[in-house]
Amino acid sequence: MTWPPLREELRGIEPYGAPQLDVPVQLNVNENPYGPSSAVVADIATAVAHAATTLNRYPDREFLALRTALAAYLTPDGGGTAVAPEQVWAANGSNEIMLQLLQAFGGPGRTAVSFAPTYSMYPEYARDTSTRWVAGHRASDYSVDLDAARALIETERPSVVLLPSPNNPTGTALPQHAVSALCETVGDDGIVVVDEAYGEFRREGVPSALALLPAHRNLVVTRTMSKAFAGAGLRLGYLAADPAICDAIRVVRLPYHLSTVTQAAALAALRHAPELLGRVDDLRAERDATVTWLREQGLEVADSDANFVLFGTFADRHAVWQNLLDHGVLIRETGPDGWLRVSVGTADEMAEFRDALTHTLKELP
Incomplete structure (x- = not known):
């Protein structure tokens, strides 16, 4: 008998969880980057x-x-x-x-x-x-x-x-x-x-x-x-x-x-509520600017009404994800094959993301 006596349909399943890594720019779980006052x-x-x-x-x-x-x-x-x-x-x-x-x-x-x-x-x-x-x-x-x-x-x-x-x-x-x-x-x-x-x-x-x-x-x-x-x-x-x-x-x-x-x-x-929601317009603007910039790089980008952007497509999306991480930027490897998702951060964080992705697109075949 296999221990512990887990429900059969749960055996071998990994628990849900996005990577929680200590990196300078964390843009992987769609958090609001602006903390409370x-x-x-x-x-x-x-x-x-x-x-x-x-x-x-x-x-x-x-x-x-x-x-x-x-x-x-x-x-x-x-x-x-x-x-x-x-x-x-x-x-x-x-x-x-x-x-x-x-x-x-x-x-x-x-x-x-x-x-x-x-x-x-x-x-x-x-x-x-x-x-x-x-x-x-x-x-x-x-x-x-x-x-x-x-x-x-x-x-x-x-x-x-x-x-x-x-x-x-x-x-x-x-x-x-x-x-x-x-x-x-x-x-x-x-x-x-x-x-x-x-x-x-x-x-x-x-x-x-x-x-x-x-x-x-x-x-x-x-x-x-x-x-x-x-x-x-x-x-x-x-x-x-x-x-x-x-x-x-x-x-x-x-x-x-x-x-x-x-x-x-x-x-x-x-x-x-008015204060906590006060940065929503800023994040919307940053999201729309990110969509425009990604398309200018020749990438496919899904229209977004959220605080994240799905973009691709990549023959090896994990290699792109890892290269961004090596540059200190953590995004999410999720969605359809070949696509990646980036949360919208502060203006400085998104500048770091653009810089890291620019280097990544040049460094990877």
Whole structure:
């Protein structure tokens, strides 16, 4: 007998994880390069210190204050309709949000669908909840082929459809009419999850799926404080959906899953939302400049509404990745074969990236 007695389908599988290397320029996990100001740090510290006085008690299981603040933050993207606190749910990162959704609406005998290339954790959520996983394919420009998507959904009848917008790793946003069409195709047989982890980085005029919530009770829109809010270390993800979906998640969530400290820190960060989001426009501009520069080098580049850029193609992308690393720049070896992904950093970091890539293109055959 093989030790330990692991589930058979988990044997030999490596855990998820991007390289965490100590290099001068780290542009591989789509973090916001601008940390919180001293004023934000002080407010979070004060809030956490106050929360620490009650750590002998369990946290607020329903975290209503946080849900109210998140609803207020989301409302401007709701297309004129207010997002109510009972429509909001939060957890320890959007990873846990996704896992809870699969626990509640997936499971044995049920199917989850997405369209590749897409976020590499989706099939892992399905695996961990014993949900059957089916991946369709995107068009050559990485958009979702609506006719093919509807045909796949009609064939597979999934209980969960996962649609990242902007998509990771390509940065491609999904138009509202496509979201509506897929919600209608799925109907009451399942839910459609639009993962807007990078939603705040959308280009001007690209709407959020939040505006569609009143029209589709099977729609779930997820967000995170990891990216635009510069809160990757906070671990706070959340969703907006029909209140019945939030109620369903309560059945599978762990008791007191959101700590008192996390709730206090997230509330403090939301109080400083304008400041924390103040660099989003800078990052958008840097992203667009990076797309233009990469194309000027003769490379293929996917249009991006996120804080990263997918580019290629390379006969040996690992050699390119390694050469950049040798020059002190860490990016991500992910996505379709031959492609690489670079997170958008500060102006100085992106200058280092351009310099390193220029040398790499000259040094490699």
